[in-house]
Amino acid sequence: MTPTPSRTARVFPWALLAALALFPLLAPIFGLDYYVGFVRHGLIVTIAATSLNFILGYGGMAALGQAGFIGVGAYTVVALVEAGFTSAWGAWAAAFGVSAAVAAAIGVVSLRTRGVYFLMITLAFAAMLHHLGVSLRIWGGDDGYGLYAPLDLGMGLGDAQGRTLYWVVLALAALLFAFLNRVAVSRFGYALRGIRDNETCMEALGYPVQWIKFAAFVAAGAVAGLAGALLACHNRFVSPSLMHWTESATLLVIVVIGGLGRRWGAPLGAAVWLTLTETLKLYTEYWRWPLGLLLILIVFLAPRGLAALVEDPGETA
Amino acid sequence: MNAIFVLEQLLNGLGYGLMLFLLAAGLTLVFGIMDTMNLAHGSLYMAGAYLAARVHQSSGSFIGAVLIAMAATVAIAGVLEILIVRRLYPRGHLAQVVATFGLILIADDAVKAIWGPSPVLAPTPAALAGPVRLLANLPYPAYRLVLLGVGLLVALGVGLLVNHTRVGMLVRAGASNRAMAEFMGVRVGRVFSFVFTLGAALAALAGALMGPISAVQIGMGEAILIPALVVIVVGGIGSVRGAFVAALLVGLVDIAGRAFLPPLLRAVLPPALAADLGPALAGIAMYVLMAAVLILKPAGLFPARA
Numbered sequence: 001m002t003p004t005p006s007r008t009a010r011v012f013p014w015a016l017l018a019a020l021a022l023f024p025l026l027a028p029i030f031g032l033d034y035y036v037g038f039v040r041h042g043l044i045v046t047i048a049a050t051s052l053n054f055i056l057g058y059g060g061m062a063a064l065g066q067a068g069f070i071g072v073g074a075y076t077v078v079a080l081v082e083a084g085f086t087s088a089w090g091a092w093a094a095a096f097g098v099s100a101a102v103a104a105a106i107g108v109v110s111l112r113t114r115g116v117y118f119l120m121i122t123l124a125f126a127a128m129l130h131h132l133g134v135s136l137r138i139w140g141g142d143d144g145y146g147l148y149a150p151l152d153l154g155m156g157l158g159d160a161q162g163r164t165l166y167w168v169v170l171a172l173a174a175l176l177f178a179f180l181n182r183v184a185v186s187r188f189g190y191a192l193r194g195i196r197d198n199e200t201c202m203e204a205l206g207y208p209v210q211w212i213k214f215a216a217f218v219a220a221g222a223v224a225g226l227a228g229a230l231l232a233c234h235n236r237f238v239s240p241s242l243m244h245w246t247e248s249a250t251l252l253v254i255v256v257i258g259g260l261g262r263r264w265g266a267p268l269g270a271a272v273w274l275t276l277t278e279t280l281k282l283y284t285e286y287w288r289w290p291l292g293l294l295l296i297l298i299v300f301l302a303p304r305g306l307a308a309l310v311e312d313p314g315e316t317a
Numbered sequence: 318m319n320a321i322f323v324l325e326q327l328l329n330g331l332g333y334g335l336m337l338f339l340l341a342a343g344l345t346l347v348f349g350i351m352d353t354m355n356l357a358h359g360s361l362y363m364a365g366a367y368l369a370a371r372v373h374q375s376s377g378s379f380i381g382a383v384l385i386a387m388a389a390t391v392a393i394a395g396v397l398e399i400l401i402v403r404r405l406y407p408r409g410h411l412a413q414v415v416a417t418f419g420l421i422l423i424a425d426d427a428v429k430a431i432w433g434p435s436p437v438l439a440p441t442p443a444a445l446a447g448p449v450r451l452l453a454n455l456p457y458p459a460y461r462l463v464l465l466g467v468g469l470l471v472a473l474g475v476g477l478l479v480n481h482t483r484v485g486m487l488v489r490a491g492a493s494n495r496a497m498a499e500f501m502g503v504r505v506g507r508v509f510s511f512v513f514t515l516g517a518a519l520a521a522l523a524g525a526l527m528g529p530i531s532a533v534q535i536g537m538g539e540a541i542l543i544p545a546l547v548v549i550v551v552g553g554i555g556s557v558r559g560a561f562v563a564a565l566l567v568g569l570v571d572i573a574g575r576a577f578l579p580p581l582l583r584a585v586l587p588p589a590l591a592a593d594l595g596p597a598l599a600g601i602a603m604y605v606l607m608a609a610v611l612i613l614k615p616a617g618l619f620p621a622r623a
Contacts, residue, residue, distance in 0.1 A: 062411055109608055113615050116354060116410055120550045121611055127543050128604040135597030246539055249356070249418050256415045289426035295419030296401060299412045 020170055024163040037234075040166045042274050043173040044230045049254045049266035051223035054180050056252070057261030058189060059216045060196030062119045065106070066251050068126030069221040071133055071243035072099045073228025078145045078238050082138070088151035088168075092229045099225020100218050102129075107217040111210060126248055133240030144239025151233055161233070169230055176223060181263050192216055193261075257298050259305025268307050321455050326576040327569065332461055334568020335468025339523035340541060341548040341560040342475050343516015349492035349555020351406045351509050356417040357397075358520055358545065359538030360424035364390045365521025366528040366537065367432055370439035379442035383525040387518045394517030398510055406509070425535050434535065439528030464526055471522065472561055479557045488512060492555040544571070547603055551610045553617025563618060567603045574602030 020043075024036045048070055055061045073095035080091045106125045113121055139145045150159040157164055183189050191212050194202045203209050232238045241247070250273070258269020276294070280287035302309065344358050365386045373382035397420070405413045441460050448456035479485040490498040491505045499505050524537075531537070548567050552559025579595035586594065610618060 056411075062414075064414070109612060113611055116348070116554070117550060117611065117615065119354075119410065119414070120546050121608070123543065124547055124550075124604045124607050128601045131600030131604075132597050135593065135600055137593055245543060246418075246421075249414070252411070253415050253418060256411055260411070286426045286430060288422040292419035292422030292426075295422070296416050299408070299416040299419070300404065303408070303412060 017170075017174055021167065024166050036163065036166055038274070038278060040169050040234055041231075042270055043166075043169045044227050044234055045251075045254070045274060046267045046270045047173050047176055047230070048224050048227035049251055049258070049270050050177055050180055051220040051227070052251050053255045053258075053260065053262075053266040054184065054223075055216050055220040056255055057259075057265060058184050058196065059192045059213060061111075061213065061217060062115070062252075063110075063122040063217070063220075064119045064245065064248050064252060065122035065124075065126030066220070066224050067243050067245070067247035068106075068122075068129040069099045069103055069224035070228035070231065070247070071126075071129055071238075071240070072102045073225030074232040074238040074242055075133065075139060075228075076225070077151075077229045077232040078139050078147070081147055081151070082145075086149075086152045088153045088233065091151055092226060095229030096222050096226045099228070100222035103218045103221020103225075104214075107214050107221070111213055111217060123245055123248065126243055127245055130240050130243040130245070133243055140239070142240060144237055144241075147232060147236045147238070150236070165233060169234070172226070172230070176226075177267070180223070184263075188212065188215075196261075253295060257295070257302075257305055259307030262305060262307040264310075265305055265307045268310075269305070272306060321452070323577075324452075324455060325457065326572050328457060328461070328465065329576075330569040330572030331565065332464045332468065332568070333572060334565040335465065335472060336523045336527055337541075337544055337548050337568055338472055338561050338564035339468065339519040340545040341552070341564055342472075342557055343512070343519050344545055345549040345552065345555055345557065345560045346479075346488060346492065346512045347509070347516055348549065350488065350495060350505065350512060351491075352410075352495075353402065353406055354410050354413040354417065355402065356414060356542065357420035357424065357538075358516065359540075359542035360421050361390055361394055361517045361520040361538075362524040362527075362541055363424065363428060363535070363538035364393060365524030366439065366533045367428055367437065367524075368521070369525030370437050370528050370533050371432070373440065373442075374438075379445075383522065386525045387521045390521035390524075391514050391518050394514050395510075398513050402513060403506075403510075421539065424538070428535055436532050436534035439533045441529040460529060464530075467522075467526065471519070475519070475557060476561070484508070484511065544603060547607045549617075551607050551617055553619040556617070556619040559617055559619030567606065570606050571599075571603050574599035578602070 020039065023039060027033055027036050048066065052063065052066045055063055076095040076098045077091045080094060085091060106122070110118055110121045110125065133139075134142045150161040150165075152159060153164065153168065157168070184192075191202065191207050194205075194207070195209055195212060199209055228242065231242070254269035254273045255266055256269070257272060258267070259265030273291075276291060277287065280290055298305075340358065340362060344355065347353055347355055347358075368386035368389050369379075369382045371382075372385045373379050376382060401416060401420070405416055408416075445458075445460040445463055447459055449459045449462055451457045451462075477485075479488055487498070487503050487508045488511075490501070490503055491508050495505055527541075544567060548563045549560055551567065552561070552563030575596075578599050579591065582591040582595045582598070614620075
C-alpha cells in the first residue's frame with residue numbers, strides 16, 4: 001500500500017542521525033559548545049512531541065495535558081533521588097512506569113469523553129498535577145527541586161551529563177521515534193487511524209475501540225513521562241512550571257505546526273519552534289508575539305503543518 | 318472554625334463564583350453557538366483588569382474606569398473578531414486552540430510593552446475601602462459586597478437577555494442547533510459577533526472588578542482561564558444556566574477546599590502531613606468536582622444540545 005519511498009527519503013533519517021551523533025564532537029571546533037545542550041533539549045522535546053503526535057495525529061485524541069505526564073516523569077526522578085537512588089536507567093524506567101500508571105488512571109476517566117470535552121478534561125487533570133506539584137513541599141513545592149549530583153548511567157558510561165547524556169538521549173529519541181512510527185503503520189496504527197476517522201465504523205467492524213484508544217493514550221503518557229525524566233536530568237532541576245497548561249499548549253502547537261499525523265511532524269515542529277524561540281530571545285525580550293503571529297499565520301496559510309510542505313506525498317496519514 | 322468564619326468564607330466563594338460566571342458566560346456561548354474554542358478569553362479579562370487599573374489611577378473614578386475598560390476591551394474584541402476569530406469558525410478545534418494560543422502570546426507581550434513586566438497596583442475605590450458590619454460580629458469588606466451585588470445583577474441581566482428577549486432566543490436557537498437556526502433564517506454569524514463582544518464585555522468587567530482583590534499581572538488571564546473552562550464543562554457547554562450553577566458550585570468548592578479542608582485535616586492527621594496535604598487537596602478540589610460530574614454526566618449538568 002505504501003509506495004516505495006524515494007532515495008532521499010530512505011537516506012535522510014540516517015544522515016540526520018549521523019549528523020546529530022557527530023555534532024557534540026564537531027561543536028567545540030566551531031565554538032558551538034552551548035548548542036550541544038540546546039540540541040539535547042530539542043531531542044527531549046521531540047520525544048514528548050512524538051508521543052503527542054501519536055495520539056493526536058494518528059488517534060485524533062486532542063489531549064491538552066501532555067505536560068502533566070512530563071511532570072510525573074520528572075517528579076518520579078526527584079522522588080527516587082530524594083530516596084537516595086542513583087541509577088539513571090532505573091530512574092528512567094520508573095518514570096516510564098509511573099507515568100504509564102498515571103496515564104491509565106487519567107485515561108479511564110478522560111476517554112469516556114470526546115472532542116472538546118476530552119481536550120478540557122485532560123487539561124484539567126494536568127492542572128491538577130500542577131497543583132499537586134506546587135503543594136508538595138517535600139519536593140520543593142513552587143520553588144522546584146535541584147538535582148545536584150547527576151545520575152549514574154552504569155555500564156562504563158559514567159554520569160548522565162554532558163555529551164554522554166546527549167548520546168543517550170539521541171539514541172532513545174531515535175529508537176522511540178522509529179518505534180512509534182513503526183507502530184503507526186502497523187495493524188494497530190491503522191486501526192487507530194480508522195478510529196480517528198470513523199469511530200462508529202470501527203466499532204461495527206468489531207475493533208475494541210476503547211481498548212485501542214486506551215492503549216495508545218497510556219503509551220503516549222509513558223513516553224512523555226520518559227521525556228520528563230530525561231528533562232529532569234538535562235535541566236538538573238524540576239519545578240511545577242513544567243506542568244503548567246501553557247507547556248501542554250506549546251507541545252500541541254509544536255505538533256500542529258510540524259504536521260499532525262505526519263512522520264516528521266514532531267521533530268520538524270520542535271526544531272522550528274525551539275530554534276525560533278532561542279533566536280528571538282537572543283535579540284529581544286519581546287519574543288512571544290512573533291511566535292504568536294507565526295501560529296496565526298500557520299493556521300491560515302499552512303493548516304496541514306510544515307511537514308506537509310516538504311514530505312513525500314506518499315507519507316501522508 | 319465557627320459560624321461567622323463559615324459565613325464569611327461562603328460569601329467569598331459566592332463572589333469568586335460570580336466572577337467566574339462573568340467569564341464563563343461569554344466562553345460557553347461562543348463555544349455553544351460557533352463551536353469555537355477561544356483560549357484568548359483570559360487575555361480579554363487581563364485587558365479589562367489592566368485598563369481599569371490604569372484609568373482608575375489617573376482619573377480617580379472607579380465606575381468610569383470600569384466602563385472605559387469594558388468599552389475598550391469590546392473594541393479590541395471587535396477587531397479580533399473581524400480579523401481572526403471569524404475566520405476560525407469553520408476550522409477544527411485544534412486550529413482554534415493554536416491560533417488563540419497565538420493571540421495569548423501576542424496579548425502578553427503587548428501588555429508587557431505597555432505596562433512593563435511587573436504587576437500593577439489596582440487600588441480599591443476609596444469609598445469602598447472599609448468594612449461593612451453584616452452582623453454584629455461579622456465585618457465584611459464593602460468592596461467584596463459590591464462585587465457580589467454587581468455579579469448577581471449582571472448574572473440576572475444575562476439570564477433575562479438570553480431567556481426572555483428576541484436576541485436571546487436567537488442565541489439559544491444557535492446554541493441548540495446552529496444548522497437548523499441558519500436554515501430558519503437566523504443570521505448566526507451576526508448573532509455570534511454580538512455574543513463574542515458581549516462575552517468580551519463581561520470578561521473585561523470581571524477583570525476590572527477582580528483587579529483590586531487579586532494580582533493584576535501578565536499571566537492572570539492564563540491562570541483564570543482554567544477555572545472558567547472547568548465551569549463551562551461542568552455546566553454543560555453552551556448553557557448559560559449551567560454556567561451559572563457550575564460557577565457558584567466551583568466557587569464554593571474552591572473556597573471550601575481552601576478554607577475548611579486544612580483545619581479539618583489538622584484535626585484528624587499529624588500536623589506535618591496535614592500541612593502538605595491540605596493545600597494540595599484544596600487546589601485540586603474543583604478538578605475532582607469536574608471529573609466526578611463528567612463521569613456521571615459526560616455532557617455536563619445542563620447539556621445545551623439535546
